[in-house]
Amino acid sequence: MATEHILELTGLSKSFGGNRVITALDLAISRGGVTSLVGPNGAGKTTLFDLVTGFLTPDAGRVRLLGRDITGKPPHLVARAGIVRTFQSLRLFSSLTVLENVLLAADSEAGMRSSSERHESARVAMERAGVAGLADVRAADLSFAEQKFVSLARAIAKPAGLMLLDEPASGLDGPSLRRFHAIVRALVDEGRTVLLIEHNLDIVRQISDRVAFLNNGRLLAHGTPDEIFAMEELAALYFGDDAAT
Amino acid sequence: MIPYAESLLIFTSLAVILASSLNLMLGYGGMFSAAHAVFYGIGAYTASLLALHVNSSILLCVPAAMIAGGVAGALLAVPALRVKEEYFVVASLGFQVIASTVFNQWVAVTGGIGGLTGIPPASFMSIQVDSYGGYLVLALLCAAGVLIALKLLVRSEFGRALRALRDDEAALQALGRDPVRLRVATVVIAAMLAAIAGAIYAYFTSFVNPESFSLDESILIMVMVIIGGTGTLTGPVLGAVFITTFPALLSFVQIPSTILGPTQRVVYGAVITLLMIYEPEGLLGFLRRISRVASFSALRRWQPSTSSS
Numbered sequence: 001m002a003t004e005h006i007l008e009l010t011g012l013s014k015s016f017g018g019n020r021v022i023t024a025l026d027l028a029i030s031r032g033g034v035t036s037l038v039g040p041n042g043a044g045k046t047t048l049f050d051l052v053t054g055f056l057t058p059d060a061g062r063v064r065l066l067g068r069d070i071t072g073k074p075p076h077l078v079a080r081a082g083i084v085r086t087f088q089s090l091r092l093f094s095s096l097t098v099l100e101n102v103l104l105a106a107d108s109e110a111g112m113r114s115s116s117e118r119h120e121s122a123r124v125a126m127e128r129a130g131v132a133g134l135a136d137v138r139a140a141d142l143s144f145a146e147q148k149f150v151s152l153a154r155a156i157a158k159p160a161g162l163m164l165l166d167e168p169a170s171g172l173d174g175p176s177l178r179r180f181h182a183i184v185r186a187l188v189d190e191g192r193t194v195l196l197i198e199h200n201l202d203i204v205r206q207i208s209d210r211v212a213f214l215n216n217g218r219l220l221a222h223g224t225p226d227e228i229f230a231m232e233e234l235a236a237l238y239f240g241d242d243a244a245t
Numbered sequence: 246m247i248p249y250a251e252s253l254l255i256f257t258s259l260a261v262i263l264a265s266s267l268n269l270m271l272g273y274g275g276m277f278s279a280a281h282a283v284f285y286g287i288g289a290y291t292a293s294l295l296a297l298h299v300n301s302s303i304l305l306c307v308p309a310a311m312i313a314g315g316v317a318g319a320l321l322a323v324p325a326l327r328v329k330e331e332y333f334v335v336a337s338l339g340f341q342v343i344a345s346t347v348f349n350q351w352v353a354v355t356g357g358i359g360g361l362t363g364i365p366p367a368s369f370m371s372i373q374v375d376s377y378g379g380y381l382v383l384a385l386l387c388a389a390g391v392l393i394a395l396k397l398l399v400r401s402e403f404g405r406a407l408r409a410l411r412d413d414e415a416a417l418q419a420l421g422r423d424p425v426r427l428r429v430a431t432v433v434i435a436a437m438l439a440a441i442a443g444a445i446y447a448y449f450t451s452f453v454n455p456e457s458f459s460l461d462e463s464i465l466i467m468v469m470v471i472i473g474g475t476g477t478l479t480g481p482v483l484g485a486v487f488i489t490t491f492p493a494l495l496s497f498v499q500i501p502s503t504i505l506g507p508t509q510r511v512v513y514g515a516v517i518t519l520l521m522i523y524e525p526e527g528l529l530g531f532l533r534r535i536s537r538v539a540s541f542s543a544l545r546r547w548q549p550s551t552s553s554s
Contacts, residue, residue: 053419079421091416093409104409105420107402115402158420 005064006031006162006193007052012061014044014051014217021047022217025061029162033209034184034194038201038228040238044217045197046088049164053085054078065162084160086151088167088197094140098150101139102126105157122157128186129153130179145176152183163187165196169203181207201238205229213238251377253493255449258384259442260485262391264469265478266438269395271467272475273404274431275411280321280337281466283344284314284436286458288443293361293453294354301365303383307444314440315433317344322432326425341460348455360454367448380449387445391438396478398434407431411476472517474529483528491516 007029014022022044029035037045050056052063054075063071065081073081084105093101102125106118113121126132129149134142139150148168155163169180177200184194184207198204204211204225211228213221215237221228228234263285270276288310295306325336348355355361367374367383374383398404406427409417414424447453465488473484495509524531 055415055418074423075415075418076421076423079419085419087416087419091413091419093412093416095412096405096408100405100409103402104405104417104422107406107420154420 004030006066007195008062008064008067009048009052010062010064012048012051012063013059014047014056015059020217022051022058025214025217025219027212027219027222029193029195030210031161031193032188032191034188034196034207035210035212036204036208036225037195037197037212037214038199038204038238039214039220042216043214045214046166047217048214049085049166049197052078053083053164079158079160082161083164084155084158084162085164086155086166086168088170090147090151092139092142092147092150092154095138097136097138098126098131098142098153099135101150102153102157105154121159125153125157128156129183144171145173148172148176149179152180156183156187161191161193163192163194165194167197167199169198169200177203201229248377251381253490255377255380255384255445257486257489258381258388259446260466260469260489261388261482262442263439263466264473264481264485265388265391265395266435266442267466268470268475268478268481269398269407269435269438270431271470272477272481273399273407273411274428276428276432277334277467278321278337278432278435279334279460279463279467280341280344281435281439282458282460282462283321283341284317284439285443285446285462285466286344286348286453286455287317287436288314288440289447289453289458290348290355290361290443291440292444293364293447296365296367296448297361297363301368301448303367303369303444303448306367306448307441310440310444311437314443315437318433318436319429321436322429326428326432338460341463345455345459348458356454358454360452361447362452364447364451364453366451367445374448380445384445384449387441391441392478392482394438399478403427403430468517472520472527474527477529480527480529483532487528 005028009025009027012022012025013020025048037048039045047056051058054070054073054077057072061071062069065083068081070078070081093104096104099122102122103118105125106113106121123132126135129152131146131149131153134146134150139147142150148171152165152168155165169177172180181203188194208225211223211225212219213228213234220237221231221234263281267278267281270278291310291313292306295301295309299305321337321340325333325340349358351357367380374380399407406417406422410422410424410427418424446457469484469488470481471484472487473482474480492509492513495512496505500508520528520531524534
């Protein structure tokens with residue numbers, strides 16, 4: 001029987017030295033839709049991404065993808081299991097061209113597809129992210145906004161059911177934000193599930209189907225954007241006490 | 246004079262193979278290795294033993310040398326690459342020390358310090374390679390073959406992943422690539438290619454001993470790659486040609502024979518040091534700079550005539 005949750009986190013905890021960064025966190029993400037992780041700086045959002053994608057190993061708790069336990073698996077096996085992620089610092093392959101960057105996402109599916117199919121997949125991903133015209137440009141020579149969309153194209157090229165996007169909209173101007181919004185909604189329409197970290201609450205409100213609020217490594221609330229943004233205590237945590245008054 | 250020039254070209258071709266194969270690890274994969282001479286040596290000993298005791302056919306000895314080199318590469322890479330990347334160079338140094346000890350002490354197989362002598366000349370079908378010219382053709386063909394193979398490899402999906410690994414390991418992992426597996430494959434391929442040079446060396450000199458495959462040789466190969474310019478196919482070729490031929494060219498300078506050796510070494514060392522200080526991108530970077538200056542000068546000469554017309 002297929003599980004309705006694509007990702008289930010149960011009792012997830014992580015400490016660095018004596019500092020507890022994630023504490024007994026339970027979160028279930030349904031298939032399809034966009035869930036935004038919000039919370040003040042240091043809430044543990046990126047650490048949570050690292051725990052899910054295998055870059056960190058939890059001290060306790062389990063990570064399940066479509067019911068399959070992937071806790072503690074190395075990042076490349078998590079990626080092969082069906083999770084693709086972007087990074088806050090983008091982490092493009094700077095000496096490679098845009099096409100090569102995107103092809104690497106398609107390449108990692110080698111064995112399933114031929115070379116021409118992988119090139120086609122990369123081309124489609126670049127077009128969807130609006131970076132097809134930059135195919136032969138070295139990643140190091142791109143503007144920040146261009147790099148953001150190449151990072152997104154790389155994630156699109158990998159046919160993973162769950163996409164983890166770490167601050168994908170930060171630093172983008174108005175038109176770029178609208179473009180980003182359209183791309184993400186199109187991905188959801190085709191059945192992908194998106195979990196994103198975002199500080200721009202306007203974007204979160206517009207793009208999200210669900211919002212999860214983290215503070216000090218604990219999940220404080222999980223609900224629709226209207227439900228979450230109606231909670232004054234969360235606004236106080238996010239913006240400081242003055243915001244709630 | 247001609248045999249000397251032919252011999253120099255043969256050794257230069259072997260150096261090209263060694264530097265280019267190490268460049269796959271160092272320049273494209275970002276792995277510093279102080280053990281490349283081990284693979285060179287294992288190729289030489291494998292080919293020598295087969296030529297002495299079984300058959301001196303290139304079709305037998307070279308592939309066998311490559312397999313032995315590849316196995317040695319895996320022996321180094323599989324355990325060493327599971328630790329942090331920067332420890333690989335230390336692990337490779339240890340591997341070089343162990344291998345040198347084995348070359349020296351396993352007398353029954355390697356002949357110890359005295360080495361293996363009387364290695365029969367290479368043969369191909371019914372043709373026996375028994376002249377300097379023949380070995381020069383063989384060495385040049387092998388060097389060309391290795392360079393073509395490396396060019397194809399670097400342009401392939403494997404090469405793309407290797408260059409990406411050098412840029413950002415975490416990002417590559419996030420796309421589903423296992424960096425350890427990629428690095429092990431790279432070391433194995435580089436070791437197999439280095440072993441080809443070993444086999445040709447053994448045939449040509451008809452004698453192998455541990456001195457040719459010491460830590461000094463490993464460092465010299467690394468210097469060839471760095472001097473030439475890492476991460477390109479041309480750089481290590483330039484480095485290999487420079488390191489192999491420059492000492493020979495210095496021997497034509499008219500200086501008293503009593504101080505010839507030390508003078509050669511001082512000049513040689515000084516040139517390498519100055520090159521690294523003033524041109525960290527190596528000989529390839531130096532040539533590119535000259536090319537840019539030449540293009541700029543040509544443009545300046547061209548502009549006045551166009552503006553006056």
